[in-house]
Amino acid sequence: PSYFQDKAVKTGKVVRAICLMDHPIPDAKDSKSCQIIISGRELNRSSDIYITLLSGIHKVVPNGLFLGLVSTTVETGDPESEIQPGLNLLGSVLEKFVEVSDTYAPAEAGHSDHVYVSRSYDATTHFETTATDIL
Numbered sequence: 001p002s003y004f005q006d007k008a009v010k011t012g013k014v015v016r017a018i019c020l021m022d023h024p025i026p027d028a029k030d031s032k033s034c035q036i037i038i039s040g041r042e043l044n045r046s047s048d049i050y051i052t053l054l055s056g057i058h059k060v061v062p063n064g065l066f067l068g069l070v071s072t073t074v075e076t077g078d079p080e081s082e083i084q085p086g087l088n089l090l091g092s093v094l095e096k097f098v099e100v101s102d103t104y105a106p107a108e109a110g111h112s113d114h115v116y117v118s119r120s121y122d123a124t125t126h127f128e129t130t131a132t133d134i135l
Contacts, residue, residue, distance in 0.1 A: 007117050008104040014123045015079035017087060019068040020061070020095040025053050027089070032057050032066075038085055047073035049086045050124055068093070071123040074100060 028034045036051040043049070049072045056063035070086035079100045087093070106117040 004115060004117050005104075007107050007110075007115060009107045011103045011105045011120075013074035013079065013100055014071060014103055014121070015074050015083055015098065015100045016069065016071040016123075017080075017083055018097045019070070019087070019090055019093040021066040021068055021090060021093055022064065023091060024055070024066055025051075025068070025089055026091045028053065036086075036089065043085055045072075045082070046075060047123065049083060051086045051089055053090075065094075073103075073123045 024030050024032065025034060025036075028036075031053065032055040034053045038049040038051070040046050040048045049070065052069040054060045054067040054069075056065060061067050068090040070083045070090070072082055072086070074082060076082060080098055083098075087096075101120070103120040103122060104117075105119045110116040
């Protein structure tokens with residue numbers, strides 16, 4: 001949507017945290033990678049919270065370090081507090097980077113001008129909705 005902003009409409013916001021850690025997720029049995037989805041219903045939210053852990057075996061960080069990703073769709077005026085349940089699962093964090101991004105969807109299907117605009121990345125960390133959108 002960033003290339004054709006006049007052909008996209010704002011749909012909301014996503015908050016994402018990228019966390020550098022020196023350990024796997026404490027309650028994930030020393031897994032070098034995992035994905036956890038906390039149901040929004042569990043937290044009295046509309047949106048789920050997505051947590052992904054990656055490690056040196058994925059070549060995204062040096063061996064011995066871990067990368068934790070936590071994200072959700074923003075529902076309040078305090079986005080970082082909305083991902084706190086996911087951040088709590090990560091345990092101690094060496095460095096944390098948080099970003100709130102606007103999300104967009106195509107304003108029209110693109111049949112008339114043959115400009116097909118995809119949706120923004122949503123809060124999911126497994127790219128399922130993005131893959132579905134472009135297929």
